[in-house]
Amino acid sequence: MSEEIVSELMRAHVYRLASTGQRVDGRRLDEPRKLSVARMFVKTAEGSARVQLGNTDVLVGIKMSVGEPYPDTPNTGVLSTSVELIPMASPTFEAGPPRPDAIELARVVDRGIRESKMVNMEKLCITPKEKVWILFIDIHVLDFDGNLFDACSYAAVSALASTRSRPSPRRSRRRRARASATTSRSRWSTGPSA
Amino acid sequence: MTTAKIKDLLLVDPSLDEERMADARLTVTTDENGDIRAMQKGLSGSFTYEEVKRIIETAQRVGRDIRPLLQSS
Numbered sequence: 001m002s003e004e005i006v007s008e009l010m011r012a013h014v015y016r017l018a019s020t021g022q023r024v025d026g027r028r029l030d031e032p033r034k035l036s037v038a039r040m041f042v043k044t045a046e047g048s049a050r051v052q053l054g055n056t057d058v059l060v061g062i063k064m065s066v067g068e069p070y071p072d073t074p075n076t077g078v079l080s081t082s083v084e085l086i087p088m089a090s091p092t093f094e095a096g097p098p099r100p101d102a103i104e105l106a107r108v109v110d111r112g113i114r115e116s117k118m119v120n121m122e123k124l125c126i127t128p129k130e131k132v133w134i135l136f137i138d139i140h141v142l143d144f145d146g147n148l149f150d151a152c153s154y155a156a157v158s159a160l161a162s163t164r165s166r167p168s169p170r171r172s173r174r175r176r177a178r179a180s181a182t183t184s185r186s187r188w189s190t191g192p193s194a
Numbered sequence: 195m196t197t198a199k200i201k202d203l204l205l206v207d208p209s210l211d212e213e214r215m216a217d218a219r220l221t222v223t224t225d226e227n228g229d230i231r232a233m234q235k236g237l238s239g240s241f242t243y244e245e246v247k248r249i250i251e252t253a254q255r256v257g258r259d260i261r262p263l264l265q266s267s
Contacts, residue, residue: 018203023209030204111232153223158264
C-alpha cells in the first residue's frame with residue numbers, strides 16, 4: 001500500500017499546506033472526505049454495499065451459509081472477513097495471494113465488527129456443536145485513493161445492516177437460476193436490433 | 195476513523211499521497227454511544243498522549259456524523 005515513493009516536491013507541498021491548516025484537496029485537517037453509500041448494490045448477495053470515500057471506491061458483499069462451528073465456540077456463528085486488492089484498483093496492487101497490508105486491513109475491519117458486537121454471534125447458532133451460520137464479509141476494493149481502513153469498515157457495516165437471510169438455500173438457488181435465465185433472454189431480444 | 199501523522203501534524207481520512215508519506219497511522223472504531231470498540235496503530239512513527247486523545251475525540255465526532263448514512267441509504 002505504501003511502497004510507492006512520494007516526490008520531495010509533493011512532500012514539501014503537503015506539509016507546508018498542512019502546517020497552515022490546509023490540504024491539497026481543500027479540506028481542513030480534521031475533515032473527512034465526502035462519503036456516499038449505496039446499500040443492496042448486489043441483488044444476489046444476502047447483503048451488500050458500495051461505498052465511495054472521496055475517490056476511494058469499495059464494494060462489500062455478505063454471503064451466508066450453514067456450516068460447523070469452531071470447537072472452542074460451539075454456540076456461536078462464524079464471521080470471516082476477506083479483502084481483495086485487485087490490480088484494477090491501483091498500480092501498486094498485484095494479483096496473487098493477499099499480502100500483509102491486505103491481511104491487516106481485513107483484520108482491522110473484522111475486529112471493529114466483532115468487538116462492536118453489532119452482529120449477535122450467539123443468534124447465528126442453529127444447533128450447538130453442529131450447525132451455525134457462517135457469515136462471509138467479502139471486501140472488494142474497486143479504486144484506491146487512500147484510507148481503505150475507513151472505506152472498508154463503513155462498507156462492511158453498511159452491508160451487514162442491509163443483510164437479510166434467504167428462506168432456504170435451495171430456493172435461493174432456484175431464484176438465481178431464474179434471474180440468469182431472464183438476463184440471457186433479454187440479451188437475445190435486444191441482440192438483433194443492436 | 196483513521197488519522198495519519200506527518201511529522202507533527204494530524205490529518206483525518208488521509209488521501210493516497212498523504213497516506214504514503216505518513217509517519218504513523220491510528221484507526222479508532224467507535225460505537226453509537228461514542229465508546230471505543232477497537233483501535234489499530236500502524237507504521238513506525240509514534241503518537242503523544244495528547245494526540246491520541248485528540249484523535250479519539252475527532253473519531254467520536256466523525257462517527258456521529260456518518261452513522262446515519264451507513265444505516266439507511
